Amino acid sequence: MKNTGRILIASIGIVGASAAQGDQCADLGLVVSAPTDALETLICESASEAVELFERCNVPAFRPPLHIEVVDELPEGCLGVFHCGESRIDVLSPEHLETHRNPESAFAFLTAEDYFRSIVVHELAHAGFDTLNCPIESCIASDEYVAYNMQVMFLSPDQQAQFAAQGETGETVSRDQISAAILFMAPDLFVQRAWAHLQQREDPCGYIGLITDGDIILDRERYTGP
Template sequence: MIFQPKNAGSMLCTAVLLLPMRAEADLLCPGTLVTARAPAESAVEERICAVVVEAAAQLNTCGLPITRPVQILVIDGSLGDGCVGLYHCGEDLIEVLAPDRLEANRSRDGIFDAVPTDRFFDSIIVHELAHAAHDALPCPSGLCLATSEYLAYNSQIMSLEPDDQRAVMARIDMEETVKHDEVNAAILFFKPNVFAARAWAHLNQRDDPCEYLRHVANGVFTFDRERP
């Protein structure tokens, strides 16, 4: 999931307005198990697939291979207040706002506010793909909300162009040491923008960020408390 920082309640959004889709089959992204469908917008499907092909390679390198078929649906409606992208756990389904809908509804006071909407849209695809990849892996703690978002936000920022990454980091204190327990589910629920900022700063304080993500994906490190 990816959430707007203005409304922490959107982190639990599940209600979705689905509009009728075209009769044509989904577009299969070359060399992947991912398909895309956008209502009457083949150009958007092609854009998504271009993102997917590049993202799948990077995710795989950092321990998040896409091993199950995943469908990406573009929604010309609403995903709930403050929600711009949503992965349905256990269903291998991603829903993301259409680019024009995203432009009209995106927050302008978060760490991504300086990223142009078209490239922000691309990064949301990467964020949700990271969730899909992590969903196929075991969760040793029994509940992996914060861990999954750590992987997703960091994968999202890693996918940005250098100028966009610098714009994001300009809104983050990259010098202050972030302790492991400062990245947690409570911050995720109530201050998702702070969670994303801390996650990125924390990751970049590791010697090898991609290797660290592999350890997180494999359950060596977790940002969630184990269930009793």
């Protein structure tokens, strides 16, 4: 179902104090574990912007309290992980992100900080989607469609244009071109198609709402390939 609630964000005074940062994250329903106050601030600010984006675009609010922890290591290929049913997100620090990110990925043009912020938003979208009921065996394609599109929508207009220029520009993308199989075999292709497909909708945020309401399910199969 759509998120119709409003999460109020309290204004913060002096940014430098760790207690103030903790209060800011608490107002968002978050508990953040980060090695520095600056990184905690970055997560809180990103989450605050994400909450406003999700409200505008019909992405459900996550269940508080949600714990976000900055870690030095994740399973290979992972830069951030939402642990389903555990209200917990792990994300690599910007420094470790630089050594693990794919230099040829669809997001390679972003700075480490901007990429880190977008990953936080991506995982928060997963946390919101986790509040929904999937009527079939798996809704992973729908879940990732929403999370990746929120990740790109979070970027600046110039960054969005740079991202879009790498994809299948000018080509109409159908729902048949978005699947769990593509997600696992070619994740960059999946996110590029997902963004192009959403931008071709007359009302992108309305389309996201149809997905989160359960009126549209992008999944047709559960991918169990290699």
